[in-house]
Amino acid sequence: MIIEGVKLMVIGMAIVYVFLIVLMFSVMLSARLFKDSGAGASAGPVTPVKSRRNVTPVIAAAVKAYRTKRAGDSSS
Amino acid sequence: MIIEGVKLMVIGMAIVYVFLIVLMFSVMLSARLFKDSGAGASAGPVTPVKSRRNVTPVIAAAVKAYRTKRAGDSSS
């Protein structure tokens, strides 16, 4: 039965990568088509104002937790 | 079968109107019975303070959207 697992791995990883590579190129194409330029652009994750609204709670929490942890680590 | 539709229309509109007319008179009666007078009265939709609390989100949204739209229309 183990050989079946190997078959699955080969096929599985192949499909995962085919999917993700197609996704990557699609995203690049989308970026070319839909990238805003100049002042009207909604800012990305590291630019100020609007981006801050867009940063997900998850990331915000991650940043905050990281800082808290660092503060804790350095004080201990 | 079309004649059935006409029957339905006659009966349907009749019932809708009977219902709404009875509702109208009931509301008028209710207004006579329960209309507050003087200072204690909870204000209606166009009077200030308390009414503003009572104005539904729907209407508030409508007013706001209308104003936004007008502003947009006049600027364009």
Added chain:
Amino acid sequence: MIIEGVKLMVIGMAIVYVFLIVLMFSVMLSARLFKDSGAGASAGPVTPVKSRRNVTPVIAAAVKAYRTKRAGDSSS
């Protein structure tokens, strides 16, 4: 059948009290084991700062309602 009810009462109240007395002693034991001492202690229901956060909405509502009611009673 009434005698069945009496049986139930005797057994029921006995179990209720056995349970609650065991609970009482368990809580006392827990208090001895887990009672914080000194500054680090999270305050109980009548101490300030942190406790106020811990007071349940239910109690807060009760206190508020009681005060409101008293105010109403004394004015009437």
Added chain:
Amino acid sequence: MKRFILIFAILGFSLGMFSGIPDCLGDTVSEVEAAAAEQDRKLASFPQLLNNIATSTGIYGFIAGNASSWTNGLGMFLMIVVGFLLLYLGIAKKFEPLLLVTIAFGCILANIPLAGISDPGGVLYYVYDVGIKTGIFPLLIFMGVGALTDFGPLLANPKTVLLGGAAQFGIFSTLIGALVLARYVPGIDFSLTDAASIGIIGSADGPTSIYISSQLAPRLLGAVSVAAYSYMALVPIIQPPIMKALTSSEERKIRMSQLRPVSKRERIMFPLIALTLCLLFLPSAAPLIGFFAFGNLMRECGVVDRLSDTTRNALINIVTIFLGLGVGSQLLASEVLSLETLGILLLGIVAFCIGTASGVLMAKLMNSFSETKINPLIGSAGVSAVPMAARVSQDIGAREDPQNVLLMHAMGPNVAGVVGSAVAAGVLLAVFQ
């Protein structure tokens, strides 16, 4: 105005034309299809249709239903009146409005003739079937109550847990009372499980009452729930005379020492202790105490605040709406309009009175054994009815001595009453299931 006339003319003409077109034009449709469609086509003749509409009115429903049985006609009308009365009590008198308003609406909707909203296929039937018959809704409410409850006052003064036990005397004495009624009053025929469901009104705890009666005596669910919530709302009227009658002025003036701080870890341990005792000694109470403890643990543990916030807000609110509608849907005329319901209402108030008296007397009993005196007025709070009963204790105490703050002290027996009721409920389930 010209257009106005024009449009109406066109509309009228079109309609006339449509209805005037002879039926024979439809020959494109095959014979078989036509035969099948025939049934569909047979809308009754005009007078017949008017008659059909008339016989589908509620007024006709009341009258025609009455012919078969008065509980299908006048009875339903009376139950709708009862529904409006409960709405009045909930809205104008503020009697436990969260439940009475929703129950009342469920009652009105369920008793509308011909609408069948609580019959199989109707919306309220699904609500009852999915949420109440399974016990899920009362347990979720219990979880929400757990997330709302602060056991601090109880943990600071664990002795008060005993006051929450005394009040359960109301449950069991009412159970006996129900059996007495069943024996001596013709037309009242309560079984042992019925009596247990009626007794549980004395728990003064809504979700416990609903859970127990849904498990032991579903046919009494409506009456038992309404009685429980109504009397909980009436606690400020029912309790004071009993409390005053059983205490002296000196006793009512007893001041209690300020409660000690309670640590976070003690708070976290409490639901775990209660759950452990329950699973070791009384597994039948595990659903009730388990969900209550789960809610309280989420509240106190500090690491799942977003879950406990939702539990005590969106979730408990949503479930309350459906629970109320579902309970109300069981207030059917055919079930409720009987001598038994009167018996339940009578027994319910007896249960509250006995529970109140037992709590006060237990407090006096404890004082005769202990140095640190407790004010017997907090004993009545052991009936549950959180936080109303604790407020009554505070109120009566402040009448004797306006500086005496009993509220926090009364919250101890008050929340203990919830645990005690759950234990008593567990005993009933253990015996009957």
Added chain:
Amino acid sequence: MKRFILIFAILGFSLGMFSGIPDCLGDTVSEVEAAAAEQDRKLASFPQLLNNIATSTGIYGFIAGNASSWTNGLGMFLMIVVGFLLLYLGIAKKFEPLLLVTIAFGCILANIPLAGISDPGGVLYYVYDVGIKTGIFPLLIFMGVGALTDFGPLLANPKTVLLGGAAQFGIFSTLIGALVLARYVPGIDFSLTDAASIGIIGSADGPTSIYISSQLAPRLLGAVSVAAYSYMALVPIIQPPIMKALTSSEERKIRMSQLRPVSKRERIMFPLIALTLCLLFLPSAAPLIGFFAFGNLMRECGVVDRLSDTTRNALINIVTIFLGLGVGSQLLASEVLSLETLGILLLGIVAFCIGTASGVLMAKLMNSFSETKINPLIGSAGVSAVPMAARVSQDIGAREDPQNVLLMHAMGPNVAGVVGSAVAAGVLLAVFQ
């Protein structure tokens, strides 16, 4: 880097070793178990497996499905395109996005070949089966809409209730139109109940449309719902030309007197009055009007604010998501891609036009009988489509006279339209159930 190579070497070696171990080593397992496990073991050969994977792609699904019936192949693809189009309308054009975005997503998911998300056992099947077939979701939305609706403008000027009736003319004339199409267009075969479901698009009320079509003609649910929400979004485009064509400039300039204050008690009484009339005269409308009245009563009674807050926020949002997905899951290629759907879309817009015209004409009719003139522009708001239609009235009025504020006045017929639609829906249910 050394470790890097090492790890990969180990990994590679292990895997090679594992797969190289001969199968005969497994003799510890008993014969019986081995036989049972045999089936499980039969993963196909490598080329076969690749083939299996290839035949499980969506692209293959479209092509292979097409072989049996074009609605199982190209049709599904087209419906996915329709889904993306609806997403575009919802997101870029802001057409009723709350419903169109969710319906669109349900449509896309339901039409993915081989995934079976809306087949029995799939998630969207459960959503449809539990929430829409039973009528629960539209009724909960109606409850939420009740909790969002302020009947103040209607109570301040009860006459406007009549304008909400006129607009229902659109429902019944469209019903007739559907029967006409069914008779004269080959390939369109609407029954009477189908026609009633199509007519209800003219109510311009989403939950009412979904409820009625789920009860009377489930097969048309998807098309009817999408038509209803699409045309509601198009109200600012559909209504103005009709309103202008039917009114003179003087009429459009009519100013209406400021609305009187409405007391809290009047507001509380309104849902109770509506419910009472419904139960006395039209029990078949009781689910719709009952839940609407319940939501509105919770809103106005002031004692269950936490319930009404949840009803108009968390609850209505959750139900909207599932309602949209469930409705979208009925937009199956095999159901929707037919001449009948074109007919429904055509009839839907006719319904909106007739409803709008009827409202305006009724306003003019009322003016010819009454001293206090009403601006006929508010008549068009009687179609429901709250609050879009009222905003259109305001907008057209302000073009003639920028100081004229019609919005509040138009909210009266607008909310009356919701009640009127529910009554019309009740008539249809009474006739056909």
Added chain:
Amino acid sequence: MKRFILIFAILGFSLGMFSGIPDCLGDTVSEVEAAAAEQDRKLASFPQLLNNIATSTGIYGFIAGNASSWTNGLGMFLMIVVGFLLLYLGIAKKFEPLLLVTIAFGCILANIPLAGISDPGGVLYYVYDVGIKTGIFPLLIFMGVGALTDFGPLLANPKTVLLGGAAQFGIFSTLIGALVLARYVPGIDFSLTDAASIGIIGSADGPTSIYISSQLAPRLLGAVSVAAYSYMALVPIIQPPIMKALTSSEERKIRMSQLRPVSKRERIMFPLIALTLCLLFLPSAAPLIGFFAFGNLMRECGVVDRLSDTTRNALINIVTIFLGLGVGSQLLASEVLSLETLGILLLGIVAFCIGTASGVLMAKLMNSFSETKINPLIGSAGVSAVPMAARVSQDIGAREDPQNVLLMHAMGPNVAGVVGSAVAAGVLLAVFQ
């Protein structure tokens, strides 16, 4: 005090009287009814009743259950201890508390003897049956996670999507490991679908793990879910040594250029692109990717903010509570206490290690092909475990160079890992369904 005595006297007297009244007084009841009631009347004799109560305690349940099978007695006790241990890990150690606390409580409730909370008819049974067996709860969680996830960092640097693929190597190598264990360890008997469920632990994604094991191997659901969440919580302990072992100090110091701004339209397109690819190439992953994309689209499209707010707050919280309880209810002693569970725990940690290593190695591989170097520390974030794994990348990077901010860069592979896992899950579903 006088009243006190009086009341007790009356109570005692009444009760004595009631119970003393001879049964013959009940003759008013007809013979038939009496016979019917007889059964109901037969509450056991007092010693028998005490015995019944004693045999309904949990302590007795543990002992008596043990007689039939140790997993029905001591085993349940051990699982309750495991539940308390999980609570400790969740609360005191803050290991993924949202899920571990709820799973732990479900585990405790399900293993209470005699209570039957997870047997048919019990509350947790309904929760499992309705929400988990159908796959609805994990999909709703996935929708909520979609509404919480910002794909900005991934869109700004699309290459990082490849890192999210490498980590899936952990899934498939663990699958092989499970098959190896099944072959060579007596007492462990994993089928291919079992092995696939175990491998999915390596996705480091809770809802995906629950969804796949509920579909492919429900009997392993409890163990697989607990392993997945436990190891996700242990990511800060598991990953760092592997990351350090596979990278040089220079590599860990690589700084990455600031991410470019991402437009709103790119953000809206991303879920649509993912969905389109999924429906074209891998329909079996459509439920997972579909609901994830739906949540993300609601978040980004900007026109349904009230829906996405509810999705990522009230809805995800409510579902989390039920999901946790439902998963915990599958941690039954009879299922979990076996050698296989040990195997699952062992394989789970292997999966995490291989996934971490693969991500780091893939990053190094990409660096050998590309000019713009990426810091290989962000490769480990490809395992999912959002956002813990990204924080670990940041942390290790900052130890070498405190000014190096890798967090945002690591979020790219981190969210790509979620998509990659969903794709891998889709492959498993495509092969086995």
